[in-house]
Amino acid sequence: MVDRAVPTNLPGPAPAGERMKIAFLGPFGTFCEQAVWQVAPTRSDLLPMPSVGQALAAVRRGEADRAVVPIENSVEGGVNATIDELSHGSSLVIVAEMLVPVAFAFGVLPGTKQEDIHAVGTHPHAWAQCRHWVEAHYPNVIHVPTASTAAAPEILTSVEDVPFQAVLCSKPSAKLFELEVLADDVADNPGAVTRFVMVSREGDIPPATGADKTTVQVRLPDNEAGALLTMLEQFSARGVNLSRIESRPSGNGLGSYSFSIDIEGHVREERIQAALVGLHRTCPEVKFLGSYPRVDGVRPNIRPGTTDEDFASARAWIEKILG
Numbered sequence: 001m002v003d004r005a006v007p008t009n010l011p012g013p014a015p016a017g018e019r020m021k022i023a024f025l026g027p028f029g030t031f032c033e034q035a036v037w038q039v040a041p042t043r044s045d046l047l048p049m050p051s052v053g054q055a056l057a058a059v060r061r062g063e064a065d066r067a068v069v070p071i072e073n074s075v076e077g078g079v080n081a082t083i084d085e086l087s088h089g090s091s092l093v094i095v096a097e098m099l100v101p102v103a104f105a106f107g108v109l110p111g112t113k114q115e116d117i118h119a120v121g122t123h124p125h126a127w128a129q130c131r132h133w134v135e136a137h138y139p140n141v142i143h144v145p146t147a148s149t150a151a152a153p154e155i156l157t158s159v160e161d162v163p164f165q166a167v168l169c170s171k172p173s174a175k176l177f178e179l180e181v182l183a184d185d186v187a188d189n190p191g192a193v194t195r196f197v198m199v200s201r202e203g204d205i206p207p208a209t210g211a212d213k214t215t216v217q218v219r220l221p222d223n224e225a226g227a228l229l230t231m232l233e234q235f236s237a238r239g240v241n242l243s244r245i246e247s248r249p250s251g252n253g254l255g256s257y258s259f260s261i262d263i264e265g266h267v268r269e270e271r272i273q274a275a276l277v278g279l280h281r282t283c284p285e286v287k288f289l290g291s292y293p294r295v296d297g298v299r300p301n302i303r304p305g306t307t308d309e310d311f312a313s314a315r316a317w318i319e320k321i322l323g
């Protein structure tokens with residue numbers, strides 16, 4: 001049986017007496033907007049932004065209290081724009097995660113003939129999840145990338161001489177822009193989900209629930225044999241499981257990488273602190289990107305010898321030796 005905590009992925013209070021301003025990857029109708037509604041307090045204002053970078057920048061500049069952005073997809077993997085933007089610039093922290101099932105509507109302007117469809121506009125992650133379906137149903141149709149799935153119907157319905165005649169977007173988005181839907185539930189892999197995160201300014205750490213994740217960005221020493229193994233040992237020695245690890249170029253030339261890592265546990269837990277201390281001792285750069293409740297509520301299996309009590313009693317033992 002899987003041990004689950006009560007999900008508490010709520011984003012924390014807005015500044016006293018004010019409405020919470022939440023920036024997200026817009027326009028209205030994106031899957032990102034669906035993620036926002038999973039956690040937005042009743043008194044919230046939604047600020048649609050044209051890119052992930054601009055949604056995060058709005059929080060950095062203080063124009064928004066929180067940003068909601070996609071971070072990982074079950075088919076296409078990590079969303080590099082988000083992973084890279086979080087690791088550069090002034091510090092932001094993740095305070096909540098959300099999961100959104102993604103299936104797409106294939107929509108056109110009402111009356112469009114099948115033979116007039118030569119290109120489809122959508123977000124690259126959506127294209128990656130529907131490419132085979134499009135190739136099977138509309139051979140020779142090419143992809144035109146847009147900044148989000150909902151940007152495609154917005155452009156199709158408002159711009160003259162658009163370079164695409166069809167879009168792949170969410171069903172609410174197709175409805176909002178009054179498109180004719182030629183197929184819905186389009187997906188090469190049924191059951192695909194996208195994980196979104198809500199981001200706040202540094203210093204905002206939700207309390208531990210017993211079912212949490214911690215995200216860090218770690219740069220390894222260049223040209224050091226075994227550096228990756230040394231990094232992973234910091235986790236395994238403390239019985240800490242990872243739920244995601246991805247390498248990204250550090251930007252300092254070929255061969256220099258940093259790792260974006262999701263850790264099962266909360267920074268207030270002893271075994272997580274011990275692993276982070278180990279990383280800090282052995283890696284040139286460690287950036288803390290937040291501890292927050294897991295949306296699925298699954299608690300980690302804590303190996304005997306690595307509970308908070310085990311750490312406390314080991315420290316008490318040393319203190320006794322020192323007298």
Ligand SMILES: O=C(O)C(=O)Cc1ccccc1
Binds near residue numbers: 031033073123
């Ligand atoms: O563009 C959107 O609607 C998003 O929220 C990003 C995205 C794109 C493709 C799949 C899932 C999320």
